[in-house]
Amino acid sequence: MVRVESSEWSDAFTIEAAGSSGVVTCKSKDASYQLGVAVELGKGGLTKLVVFTPYHILSNVAEYDVEVCEVTEAADGQRNWILIPSKQSIPFWPRASKKLLVFRVAGTCDETVPLSWENHRKTLLRLDNTFGGIDVDFKVSNSSIVIVCHPYEEGRAPFLLVNHTDHSITIKETDGSVSFETLLAA
Secondary structure (H helix, E strand, C coil), X not given: CCCCCCCCCCCCCCCCCCCCEEXXXXXXXXXXXXXXXXXXXXXXXXXXXXXXXXXXXXXXXXXXCEEEEECXXXXXXXXXXXXXXXXXXXECCCCCCCCEEEXXXXXXXXXXXXXXXXXXXXXXXXXXXXXXXXXXXXEECCCCEEEEEEECCCCCCCCCCCCCCCCEEEEEEECCXXXXXXXXXX
């Protein structure tokens, strides 16, 4: 069993099988800590290493700092931003039940639309500033979910729309669905 800070002890888990991995949860009064557990063989082959990591990790590979916050139902509307320094990774201990994250470049006010961290698809999130967006990728294993923030680069867009008609086309995205409106050219 294991515990984090002043949490309760987790359920029991085995360390017998090298190569096994999984997740354990340590509950406290105000939080649940999920830990990834991986059992590995040491270099000599006789020693077993039990490796604990936060199950959720935020990683920033951009040249600038990124901030992330969970979408909550806070009555005061305040957001608790988590700073992910450039080229670093930090543990993420989710607290909100909605499982949605909002991103922004540190020092700016423009935020992305909420992204579910349960849907592990690579997603380009738009920013209406000079940064253009944040490309979010997920690396999922039995013992961790790493949420990786990449800088937007031209060509990273998830799809390209090409208009080969004589008409102007207006595109609108709302809540993940895209609608098209064709305007006749004058």
